Amino acid sequence: KQEVTQIPAALSVPEGENLVLNCSFTDSAIYNLQWFRQDPGKGLTSLLLIQSSQREQTSGRLNASLDKSSGRSTLYIAASQPGDSATYLCAVRADRGSTLGRLYFGRGTQLTVWP
Amino acid sequence: KAGVTQTPRYLIKTRGQQVTLSCSPISGHRSVSWYQQTPGQGLQFLFEYFSETQRNKGNFPGRFSGRQFSNSRSEMNVSTLELGDSALYLCASSSLLKRTGWIAEAFFGQGTRLTVV
Numbered sequence: 001k002q003e004v005t006q007i008p009a010a011l012s013v014p015e016g017e018n019l020v021l022n023c024s025f026t027d028s029a030i031y032n033l034q035w036f037r038q039d040p041g042k043g044l045t046s047l048l049l050i051q052s053s054q055r056e057q058t059s060g061r062l063n064a065s066l067d068k069s070s071g072r073s074t075l076y077i078a079a080s081q082p083g084d085s086a087t088y089l090c091a092v093r094a095d096r097g098s099t100l101g102r103l104y105f106g107r108g109t110q111l112t113v114w115p
Numbered sequence: 116k117a118g119v120t121q122t123p124r125y126l127i128k129t130r131g132q133q134v135t136l137s138c139s140p141i142s143g144h145r146s147v148s149w150y151q152q153t154p155g156q157g158l159q160f161l162f163e164y165f166s167e168t169q170r171n172k173g174n175f176p177g178r179f180s181g182r183q184f185s186n187s188r189s190e191m192n193v194s195t196l197e198l199g200d201s202a203l204y205l206c207a208s209s210s211l212l213k214r215t216g217w218i219a220e221a222f223f224g225q226g227t228r229l230t231v232v
Contacts, residue, residue, distance in 0.1 A: 032219060043121075043205055044223040089158070093219060102148065102171050103207070103221060105158040 002027045006090055006106035013113055019077040021109045023090030028068050035064050035075050036089040038108070044089065048075070080113045087111070117142065119208050119224035127230045133194040136227045140187050140208030144222075147189040149181060152203040152226075161204075164189055196231045203228050 003026045013019060023033070032051045036044040048057045048064040050073070056065040063076040077084060087110045091103040120139040128134050140147050148163035148171075160173035164183035181191040187208075193200055207221040 034221060036223070041203070041228070043119075043225040044207075046220060046222060049220045091158075091221070093221075102160050102163055102173075103150075104160075105150075107157045 002030075002092060002094060002104040004090060004092060004104050004106040006088075006109050008109060009107065010110040011112070013080060013111075015081060015113055015115050017080050017113075019080055019111070021075040021077070021088050021090075021111070023073040023075070023106055025071045025073075025092050025104070027094070028071050029094065030068065031093045033064075033066055033073050033090065033092050034103070035062075035073075036091065038087045038089060047088075077111075080111075082113050082115055085111055085113050119206055119222050121204075121206050121224035121227050123227060124225065125228045125230075127232060128196050130196055130198060130231055132196050133192060134196060134229060135190055135192045136204055136206075136229075138189045138191075138206030138208075138224060140189070140206075141210065141222055144208035144210045145187055146209040146219075147183055147187060148207050148209075148221075149189070149191050150205045150207065151175075152205060153201075158205070161191065193229075198231050201229060201231045 005024045007022045030052055034049045035047045037047055038044050050057045050066045061078040066073045087108040089108045090106045093103055122137045146165045149161040150158045152158045162181050163171040167183045178194045183189045203226045205226045206224045209219050209221050
């Protein structure tokens with residue numbers, strides 16, 4: 001059974017710092033990995049999608065890497081801002097036909113960026 | 116392009132009642148999946164529908180059911196509500212588009228906050 005772990009569970013930093021959020025998964029047979037952001041009481045916003053054949057994806061100040069063989073992904077946030085404060089969730093999609101539609105989520109990293 | 120729409124946004128129900136939640140996926144998306152989010156358990160998979168067929172089901176009791184219509188809109192139903200069913204219910208749609216292959220990026224709605232009293 002796929003298990004996804006995110007470290008740290010919470011992070012509080014001053015504005016301007018560069019951050020690394022970690023995600024690990026137990027089954028390397030994944031189709032893709034997606035990073036989401038969730039604001040309190042709201043839905044999930046997709047940040048980055050990495051296909052299993054890719055090593056990294058970038059969007060603005062965000063960079064996500066994937067090491068499928070070791071079951072790890074990192075989300076790098078450059079020059080953090082108070083508006084980045086949210087919970088960041090990592091999810092993997094299994095590479096098996098019968099479960100291809102299912103995402104396995106970590107518990108998230110709650111990020112607070114203070115001015 | 117409209118996003119994933121979930122209705123209603125908020126619901127308050129009494130124990131023992133039943134409830135139906137609705138999800139309209141992004142136009143062209145044929146896969147719709149449902150998740151329950153609680154502070155204690157995080158995001159848990161309920162079920163996934165593709166072209167009106169349930170393909171996957173999570174570990175939830177039979178009180179939780181769903182369906183998908185020919186226009187890909189989906190509903191989930193919870194019967195005999197319990198206090199523990201209070202949660203944020205999230206719907207996600209995924210596409211089979213893209214020239215380069217199946218990308219399968221999931222897009223989520225804003226959720227329905229269900230409170231059972």
